[in-house]
Amino acid sequence: MKPARIVLNEPIAEDLYLLEIELVEPIDKEPKPFQFASLWIPRVKEIPLSISYAELERSRFRFIYKLRGRGTRALSETLSGSFLGVKIPLGRGIDLRELRGKKLLVVCGGVGIAPLPYLVRVCSENGYEVHVVCGFRTRQGVPPIDLVFPISPHSVHIATEDCSVGYCGDALTLAKKVSKSENFDDLIFVGPSSMLKKACEEFRDVDPMISLETLVRCGLGLCGSCYIRGSTKLLCVDGPVFRCSEVSEYLAGLPD
Ligand code: FES
Structure with missing residues (x-):
């Protein structure tokens, strides 16, 4: 410490x-x-x-x-x-070489926006293009995008569920629209577990990456509290980002 x-x-x-x-x-x-x-x-x-x-x-x-x-x-x-x-x-984080190409669509729900500014910086230093879709419940929940991202993503699309700012609907619906209008090499989802479970179902054909949250105690691979059920993985050692296919059993056990 x-x-x-x-x-x-x-x-x-x-x-x-x-x-x-x-x-x-x-x-x-x-x-x-x-x-x-x-x-x-x-x-x-x-x-x-x-x-x-x-x-x-x-x-x-x-x-x-x-x-x-x-x-x-x-x-x-x-x-x-x-x-x-x-x-x-x-944690292990992600190595950019694990991604399937240099044009990414990153989709977040609420505080799922947290890891994106650093991802955008590392990606832009390495010639990757990051397009962001973020969903929030209301206008009051939307943080100032310029303050959050010291380095700007290629594009930012905002959705609100009460229709007060940006696209009227949730982040997943907007992500589907954006991914139909443009091709992306890889997709990453960050947000509540219900959103991640749905993302893995709706984007099954591309097996996207998701950033999971579990109980974390030691953070060092010692206590086992962050074990991902149905896999051989610990979130604090192997994660928090996995392909949907790596954690399918865990996702199946989550409530909808
Ligand atoms: S938090 Fe202790 S093993 Fe991951």
Whole structure:
């Protein structure tokens, strides 16, 4: 666990926060997209958060998190200048060479937007094209896109379920429309498990990638709490991103 100072911690949409931290001691390993960190909030608990952006040369890391329990609520009340404990980077993330080509459609639901800014940066540095579709319930839930993405994706399409901004409907329906109008080499979905399960069914023919969420405790492959049922995989070692076909048994056991 490394000490880190909070540089910025502010709301950017309804129940959505942007956190920036600076590690006291630098790390020398550039994270991969979709790797995550475990943040220890002193006297409260440890929570896993996706890395939203990394600037290794300044030891700065960003996270976008949603208020959804005691840990994230306590984090949202922690002031700039305070210190946290951090394990970073965790997980395998993705290696761009695993992708089937250089033109990607990345689809997110709500706080699923969190890992995308860093993915976009790494992709754009390596000549990949990232098109983003993101769905939110209401206008109040949509964060400022320029603030979220320090490097702009090739395109961003927003959907809201109450029809207040952008496309009227959910992210999956909009993703189907976008993927019919243009060809993409690979698809990645990030969001709630019900959305991932549906994405794997509706895009079965292309076997997309999905970023899973499970209970994470140690983050180091030791406790077994992040075991993906029906597979031989641990999310904190092998994930969080898998092809649908690798975790089909796990998905089948999820509620619709
Ligand atoms: S969180 Fe402990 S093994 Fe993955």
